[in-house]
Amino acid sequence: xxxxxxxxxxxxxxxxxxxxxxxxxxxxxxxxxxxxxxxxxxxxxxxxxxxxxxxxxxxxxxxxxxxxxxxxxxxxxxxxxxxxxxxxxxxxxxxxxxxxxxxxxxxxxxxxxxxxxxxxxxxxxxxxxxxxxxxxxxxxxxxxxxxxxxxxxxxxxxxxxxxxxxxxxxxxxxxxxxxxxxxxxxxxxxxxxxxxxxxxxxxxxxxxxxxxxxxxxxxxxxxxxxxxxxxxxxxxxxxxxxxxxxxxxxxxxxxxxxxxxxxxxxxxxxxxxxxxxxxxxxxxxxxxxxxxxxxxxxxxxxxxxxxxxxxxxxxxxxxxxxxxxxxxxxxxxxxxxxxxxxxxxxxxxxxxxxxxxxxxxxxxxxxxxxxxxxxxxxxxxxxxxxxxxxxxxxxxxxxxxxxxxxxxxxxxxxxxxxxxxxxxxxxxxxxxxxxxxxxxxxxxxxxxxxxxxxxxxxxxxxxxxxxxxxxxxxxxxxxxxxxxxxxxxxxxxxxxxxxxx
Ligand SMILES: O=P(O)(O)OC[C@H]1O[C@H](O)[C@H](O)[C@@H](O)[C@@H]1O
Numbered sequence: 001x002x003x004x005x006x007x008x009x010x011x012x013x014x015x016x017x018x019x020x021x022x023x024x025x026x027x028x029x030x031x032x033x034x035x036x037x038x039x040x041x042x043x044x045x046x047x048x049x050x051x052x053x054x055x056x057x058x059x060x061x062x063x064x065x066x067x068x069x070x071x072x073x074x075x076x077x078x079x080x081x082x083x084x085x086x087x088x089x090x091x092x093x094x095x096x097x098x099x100x101x102x103x104x105x106x107x108x109x110x111x112x113x114x115x116x117x118x119x120x121x122x123x124x125x126x127x128x129x130x131x132x133x134x135x136x137x138x139x140x141x142x143x144x145x146x147x148x149x150x151x152x153x154x155x156x157x158x159x160x161x162x163x164x165x166x167x168x169x170x171x172x173x174x175x176x177x178x179x180x181x182x183x184x185x186x187x188x189x190x191x192x193x194x195x196x197x198x199x200x201x202x203x204x205x206x207x208x209x210x211x212x213x214x215x216x217x218x219x220x221x222x223x224x225x226x227x228x229x230x231x232x233x234x235x236x237x238x239x240x241x242x243x244x245x246x247x248x249x250x251x252x253x254x255x256x257x258x259x260x261x262x263x264x265x266x267x268x269x270x271x272x273x274x275x276x277x278x279x280x281x282x283x284x285x286x287x288x289x290x291x292x293x294x295x296x297x298x299x300x301x302x303x304x305x306x307x308x309x310x311x312x313x314x315x316x317x318x319x320x321x322x323x324x325x326x327x328x329x330x331x332x333x334x335x336x337x338x339x340x341x342x343x344x345x346x347x348x349x350x351x352x353x354x355x356x357x358x359x360x361x362x363x364x365x366x367x368x369x370x371x372x373x374x375x376x377x378x379x380x381x382x383x384x385x386x387x388x389x390x391x392x393x394x395x396x397x398x399x400x401x402x403x404x405x406x407x408x409x410x411x412x413x414x415x416x417x418x419x420x421x422x423x424x425x426x427x428x429x430x431x432x433x434x435x436x437x438x439x440x441x442x443x444x445x446x447x448x449x450x451x452x453x454x455x456x457x458x459x460x461x462x463x464x465x466x467x468x469x470x471x472x473x474x475x476x477x478x479x480x481x482x483x484x485x486x487x488x489x490x491x492x493x494x495x496x497x498x499x500x501x
Contacts, residue, residue, distance in 0.1 A: 004344050004454065007061055008301035011054040019421045020049050021407045027051065036287050038277045039270075040430040041439050043287055047406045048294050048374075049302060049423045058293040061454070062283050067292070070453040071278050071446065077102035077240070080449075081460035082337055088460045089240045090445065093248035094438070095272025097279055106240060113235055113250050118261045120215065120233070120253070125157055129184045129213065133174060133204055134254040136188030137164040137196045138465075139243025140217075142325050143441075144188075144251060146318040147267065148258040150437060160258040163204070166196035171203045184213040188251055190237050192216070192223035195469065201227065217250040242460045244325050245445060263434045270438025278446045288446035294425060295447065296454050298374040300344045302423075308366070308375040309352035312398040315432055316378060320352035323444055330448045330459040337458050346455050352376075356397045366405060367418055375424040377402055378440075382431040402426055 015023070024030055024046065034046040050058070074080050075098040077087040091097055092106035124132075134144060141164040148160050163174045185204045189197045205211050205228065216224035219237040235250035247255065248268055256264040274287075283289050298304045307327075311319050331347035353361065355377075366373055379398045383391040408420020429436040452459035477483050478494055485491040495501075 004061065004296065004300055007057055008054075008297060011050070011057050012301045015049065015051065015054065018051075019408075020047060020423065021420060023049070023051050024406070036285060036290060038281075038287050038443075039273055039439060040433070040436040041274070041287065041443060042428040042430075043291065044426045044428075045290060045294055047402055047424050047426070048297070049421065050294075050297055054297070054301075055293075058297060059283055061296075062289055062293055065454050067286075067289055067450050067453060068283060070450065071288075072098075074446075074449060075103065075275060075279055076100040077106060081242070081458060083458050083461045083463075084239075086460070087240045088242055088245060088449075090242070090245035090248055091272070091275045091442075093241065093246075094268035094442075095275060097272060097275040106238070109236075109238065110249065114261075114265075116235060117250055117253055117256050117264075120235070121256050121261055124184060124257065127184075128182055130158065131178050131183040132158050132160045132254060132257050133163055133178070133183060133185040134160055134188060135163045135185055135197055135200045135204060136217075136251070137194060138325060138329075139246050140188040140190065140194075140197070140251055142244070142318075142322045143247025144254040146316075146322040146441075147247060147252070147255045147434075147437060149318050150315040150432065151263065151267075151434060152258045156258055157260070158257045160254045162254075163200050164196065166199055168203075171200055175204070175207055180208050183208065184215065186215045186217060186253055186257075187224065187227070187229070188217045188253070190219045190241075190243050190246070190251075192218040192220045192227070195473070198227075215253070217253055243462075244329055245460075247441070259434065266434035267438040270433075270435030270440075271442035272438075273435070274439045274442035274446070278442075288443055288450055291425070291443070291447040292450035292454065294374075295348075295451050298423065299346075299348050302372060302374070303345070304348060304372055304374050306349040306351060306371070306373050308373050309350060309378070310355050310358055310375055310401075311352070311378040312355040312394055313378065313380045313432060314354055316380075317354040319378070320350070320354075322441075323352075324350050326444060327448055329462050329465070331451055331455070331457065332464065333452075333455075333457040336456040338456070342455060342457060344455065346451075346457060355401070356394065359397065359401065363401070366422065367408075372422055375402075375405070375422075376427060377424055378427045378429070380429045380432045384432065398426075 031046045035044040075091050077089045077100050079085055080088050089106045092103050093110045096107045141162060145162045161174045163170055187197060187201045211228035214229050215233045216229045217235045218224050219239060221234045224234045225231055237249055241249055252264055278288050309320050309323050327350040328347050333346055334342050336342055377398055402424045405422035405424055406420060408418035411417040449459050475485060478485050485494055
């Protein structure tokens with residue numbers, strides 16, 4: 001997308017002297033005109049630092065980049081991951097929004113695996129098992145962990161625990177207090193070669209006594225069977241689904257166990273509804289398109305180095321960690337699909353935390369720091385706890401923070417002055433249901449993909465995670481006293497680790 005910076009700079013310069021509060025005052029209809037809704041998901045962009053003329057430029061960029069065609073190609077199963085020559089058909093896991101032969105074939109495979117998931121959930125429900133340990137990392141952990149933490153209910157048939165870190169303290173903490181006789185484990189690994197998952201799987205298999213109550217989700221069933229997991233307890237994955245886009249597949253087995261198959265399917269329905277919206281909505285009414293253009297405006301127009309995501313709902317406290325992988329592993333690239341270096345900045349650092357806790361930790365920097373940090377605030381209109389005063393306070397803080405960041409406040413005392421002019425988007429869910437959460441996650445998946453299209457990078461590979469793993473496997477023998485590290489600093493640190501001196 002050549003000339004992205006140039007296309008934005010004229011508007012950034014034109015608006016440089018007009019604070020957000022003035023933009024808002026100058027356009028009374030803005031709060032309505034810059035808002036979109038898709039079912040239970042409402043998004044308001046009125047506190048972003050652009051005006052209608054800048055938006056016209058952004059949507060012209062969307063037209064030139066053929067974002068509508070890009071979404072069609074994604075959903076139809078075209079090769080949108082060219083460096084690995086693969087489609088990215090996570091949409092086929094949750095519905096048949098596209099009718100291409102490949103998408104329909106993928107959909108059929110997904111449906112047949114969901115039937116097997118249902119059978120396994122029913123079989124486990126009829127067993128003495130009460131606890132499930134889900135063993136996986138990255139895309140094989142963050143999605144299920146987020147959804148289970150958000151939606152699991154205390155009276156559920158199973159308690160699901162997540163084990164990801166190779167640090168033995170994680171396994172120790174997860175297994176403490178569990179009864180091997182009433183526990184089953186699910187090893188989730190697309191490659192079934194991930195060091196952390198294999199090591200943790202070995203700990204859990206030894207702790208269980210055997211692999212009789214172990215299940216696996218992988219694109220390489222034969223590797224799971226070699227680990228000792230019986231074929232009838234292995235659920236398949238496919239290469240046409242990227243790890244960080246895979247919670248809708250059998251990677252969601254822990255979700256189905258924690259929430260029940262019906263609520264897992266409702267999660268899929270919500271995502272499928274957003275897929276249909278993304279495919280059919282005109283660009284100007286298209287939620288992920290508008291969000292992606294706003295991200296590009298903030299990153300390449302305002303040159304913001306980071307982006308905060310601030311869920312004002314305790315049940316979404318893991319959303320920032322989930323989005324960190326989705327965004328930074330998809331968009332953390334500096335080489336375009338054609339092999340040339342990118343001409344503009346790509347992924348900002350995505351970070352965040354749950355409100356209102358965050359107001360008592362990093363909001364000082366958001367209000368008075370030197371960096372402008374665009375923020376996605378996420379609220380849920382209807383609570384599920386019955387503490388009305390708390391919910392009113394939560395929503396009041398949500399609205400107050402977005403207003404204070406936008407408008408600031410002057411003061412004679414420079415230390416008490418709020419510069420304001422800090423942009424944010426407000427996302428509201430009617431209620432935190434499986435459908436709404438599925439829709440929200442799919443919304444971010446499509447926005448990330450569209451940002452990649454605008455930056456001409458590949459959202460679906462992740463070669464950058466390999467070098468560290470290769471070095472670690474080379475250092476293992478040296479840590480165990482055999483051989484030396486090639487790097488002199490590493491060698492010195494090895495000595496300290498080995499001798500404690
Ligand atoms: O599912 P696995 O093959 O075990 O991979 C687990 C994770 O490791 C990789 O290094 C990447 O960081 C992730 O994209 C992936 O989800």
